Amino acid sequence: MAVFFSNMLYTFLIAFGVMIGASFFAALGALISDHPPFKTMLDVAASVKIWAVALALGGTFSSFEVIEKGILTGELKAVIKQLVYIVTALAGANVGYFFIKLMKECYKLWIP
Secondary structure: OHHHHHHHHHHHHHHHHHHHHHHHHHHHHHHHOOOOHHHHHHHHHHHHHHHHHHHHOOOHHHHHHHHHHHHHHOOHHHHHHHHHHHHHHHHHHHHHHHHHHHHHHHHHHHOO
């Protein structure tokens, strides 16, 4: 059971880290090329969300294979575990996206 929760934590943080990392490096590129960094961060974060989920799961096909085998062999526990991992990865990506949005709103408050 402890392995399951640690894997959930890894999945969440990997998806979160992909969102934050991709957005920060996109902002760095925007600064270098004289574009608005926060707009670029939000645009990249919105488009990278699904890739963050796929990366956190270790590739999309492995999760679907486990779900398929679980359904065909009647192992409901394996299906539920994979669905929990998918939801956890989605939560990590969404929290990362909202963190980027929060940064933009805080920037508006700090800089008049």
